[in-house]
Amino acid sequence: MWSKRLGVAAAALSLVTLSACGDDGGKGTVTAEQGFKVPNIPALSSLGAGEGQVNIVNWAGYAENGSTDKAVDWVTPFEKESGCKVNSKVAGTSDEMVTLMKTGEYDAVSASGDASLRLIASGDVAPVNTALIPNYADVFAGLKNQLWNSVKGVPYGVPHGRGANLLMWRTDKVTPAPDSWGAVFDPASPYKGKVTAYDSPIYIAxxxxxxxATKPELGIKNPYALDQKQFDAAVALLKQQNTIVGEYWSDYTKEVQSFKSGDSVIGTTWQVIANLAKADKTQVEVTLPKEGATGWSDTWMVAAKAKHPNCAYKWMDWIISPKANAQVAEWFGEAPSNSKSCAETADKDHCTTFHASDEDYFSKVRYWTTPIAQCLDGRTDVKCVDYSEWTRAWTAIKG
Structure with a gap:
């Protein structure tokens, strides 16, 4: 169910894709803050009767119908209530999602921040009329109209959930308890060879x-908006870190095992991994370091040429409804997007564990966003390094 995270940032992004694919020759386009042109695609103006089905592209664990676990099913109730049969296609990476949406065969997609901007720029998704999605009103304010799910205040989807990339350590091996990412970047670390890091170009962020935080003279305001000097500094730090890293992880089960065996004693992680490790009797703790952390938030988006737009809207409203959103959040291991979902979770401590309503906590999280040549921090006097270069650099970093 966590395969989504294994390849979420694996696809390279070219500057040409974002700067040109949304261009229709200058007719009906607007220039977004993100630095690309957005096709003038209208949002659905009114909701009609369902078309009988909806075809969705989603991460594993986001559209459970009881086939994985009979007790886990929020799709069947939706089908009965809406009359819309859900045809789900699980994608393993963001790149695969983008490719599938370009076929025109799907009505909606649960896009991560490294795919959503591509889908908007290419005209594959349409703005969303949130007035037609009643449950949108209860979505946490901190998830609405963000850089990865909107353009100039116009929403391009509904937030699904969120999570932070945390620092985890073995409490019986690492002392004192760390409170900074410096613990995994110190070249003189006493835990050399037992440090672990996330295996993805997005880790450059x-x-x-x-x-x-540690070199303010670099002027980094947004970890996804790096000019060449800033990018080179981040790459240099990661090459230095490579000398103390024992292994890079992308499979959550392997990280759980690595911490259990003691092969890894400190490194980046997700809250759900820490929970699983603790359940397996491993002495670990996690923290959101004082510098803050990167993180992720997914968005349900509707295809610009959806064949079943009414069912797509019904699905988006359903998946962020209190009960369904609570079920997904617990099954997947994340904070729900609906503020009323916390009252619906089976584990009454779920929202506390995942900081669902703690906006101060999430204010320290910088959500994954696709790096593009147009600097996302608002600078216009320099060019930022796009994701294709991040991908090439990551290969060099790991050696």
Whole structure:
């Protein structure tokens, strides 16, 4: 069910894709803050009768119908209530999601921040009329109209959930308890060879975030908006870190095992991994370090040429409804997006564990966003390094 995170940032993004694919020759386009042109695609103006089905692209664990576990099913109730049969296609990476949405065969997608901007720029998704989605009103304010799910205040989807990339350590091996990412970047670390890091180009943002606090002279304001000098500094830090990293992880089960065996004693993680490790009797703790952290938030988006738009809207409203959103959040291991979902979770401590309503906590989280040449921090006098370069650099970092 966590395969989503394994490849979420694996796809390279070219500058050309974002700067040109949304261009229709200058007719009916607007220039977004993100630095690309957005096709003038109207949002659905009114909701009609369901078309009988909806075809969705989603991460594993987001559209459970009881086939994985009979006790886990929020799709069947939706089908009975709406009359819309859900045809779900699980994607393993954001790149695969983008490719599938371009076929025109799907009505909606649960896009992560490294895919949503591509879908908007290419005209594959339409703005969302939130007035037609009653449950949107109860979505946490901190998830609405963000850089990865809106353009100039116009929403392009509904938030699904969120989580932070945390620092985890073995309490019986690491002392004192760390409170900074410096614990995994110190070249003189006493835990050399037992440090672990997330295996993805997007991890460059973690280094940039740390540098924004420890080397303010670099002027890093957004870890996904790095000019060449800032990018080079982050890459240099990661190459230095490589000398103390024992392994890079992308499979959550392997990280759980690595901490249990003692092969890893400190490194980046997710809250759900810490929970699983503790359940397996491993002595670990996690923290959101003083520099803050990177994180992720997914968005349900509707296809620009959806064949079943009414069912797509019904699905988006359903998946962020209190009960369904609570079920997804617990099954997947994340904070729900609906503020009323916390009263619906089976584990009454779920929202506390995942900081669902703690906006002060999430104010320290910088959500994954696709790096593009147009600097996302608002600078216009320099060019930022796009994700294709991040991907190439990551190969060099790991050696």
């Amino acid at each position: 973690d280094a940039a975030l740390y540098l924004s």
